[in-house]
Amino acid sequence: MSAALSHRILGTRRQLVQLSAGLSRADTCIRAGRMSTAVAMDRVITLENMNPHVKKMEYAVRGPLVIHATKLEKELLAGKSMPFTEVTKANIGDAHAMGQKPITFIRQVVSLCINPSLMDDPSFPDDVKSRAQAVLDGCKGSSLGSYSDSAGIEIIRRHVADYISQRDGFPADWENIVLCAGASEGIRGVMKLMIHHDNGIKPGVMVPIPQYPLYSATVAEFDLHQVSYYLDEGNNWGLDIEELNRSIEEAKQVCVPKALVVINPGNPTGQVLSKQNIQDIIKFAHENKLFLFADEVYQDNIYAQGSSFHSFKKVMMEMGEPYSNMELASFMSCSKGYMGECGLRGGYAEIINIDPAVRTHYLKSISAKLCPTTLGQAVMECVVNPPHEGEPSYEQFTKEKKEILSSLADRAKMVADTFNSIPGMECNIVQGAMYAFPRIELPPKAVEAAKEQGMAPDVFYAFDLLNSTGVCIIPGSGFGQRPNTYHFRTTILPQPDKLKAMLEKFRNFHTQFLEKYQ
Structure with missing residues (x-):
């Protein structure tokens, strides 16, 4: 053929x-x-x-490299001899798969929600029982197995609003809270509202490059136009307003820009935006009449000294009118942070200032999916309503949370420091989130070898790394990067001993790779 x-x-x-x-x-x-x-x-x-739009979709973090990594895992289990003894899947932000232990409080509450007969068990603390009972009381038939309202269990939505109010210092309305099966589903649900072509001209969605490929995949699936804007690698992946202006002016020739996506802290780049930068972004969005998507799922993952998380909503409210009246959807998840409960699929969206008529149709749209998983909703209850000081679970919860975030901060530094010590690699400080996005030097002979095999050079590099070391990362072309630059994304999630071993594999591989293709 x-x-x-x-x-x-x-x-x-x-x-x-x-x-x-x-x-x-x-x-x-x-x-x-x-x-x-x-x-x-x-x-x-x-x-x-x-559907041609489904064919157009791409999702690099679960693409061919991961398929090949899984194949190698099975071959290792079958006894096949390889240059390595295990496969390290550093391709995706799955904390528990990388050995992170669950938070005790979360798992105890979920256990009681699933099996209420354990309520009389004295080994469960009273605050765990009270959280679980509140969730069950909010369920039809007092069972987590029943459908909830399409927007989620009311008491949990109220607690999410309380959490946001305490975080930002501005009130949140529980009726603006929609619980969802992870932030991804919430993002897709709101972006779906953008699907409307004006006289055949597509709506445009401004997406950062590099970006989390959920956005490019969703834009493609919904037949929207992706408006790419580059993050500034030389300024620790900051967001430059001049670049936003360049991007939107070019886009106006082919689409009608409707929305601006900002990921803060950044995925895959690990940056944390300053308050001033967020203010400038809000002004830009207002001037250009853009709906703001604030992807803030890593808000607990702040590591670098001097970096702080500022929610877009809080900054908008502090800026006052007219900015406080802007349309905004912000997203949170139980998959990231210190929780890492990726598989339980819990998240929320806070959607403010949208047209009431549009809101009605949005709620109608999500009702077609009945409701998000109630198990994930129960997890979000624990995230937004954790043990308070004086409650029996407080000390253990605080200790576990602190240990996880402290260890992640150490690993973030270890990753950046190691990559920067390897000739032919450069890595910005990992200020937050769970990833590093280092830039790699690829000699012309390696680029030519990749071309001969019909591969992008960074894909060629990533497959060679996987086959040589068992380390699975995702090439930068899966996230987007400036032309003629090469990167990859790796998580910082392997436990410290395995992370150290993985980084040494990187050092040896990259050194040998450069020698081979010089």
């Missing part, structure tokens, strides 16, 4: 081919052959007639 025919059947663009190039040529042909057989059987949905 010719490469051209394979590409046509797979319905991919060149970029996707590059990101998928780690699959062997034989495996690619087998996959294409299976699809060709399905087409020959006259399926109702084929690659030719399926």
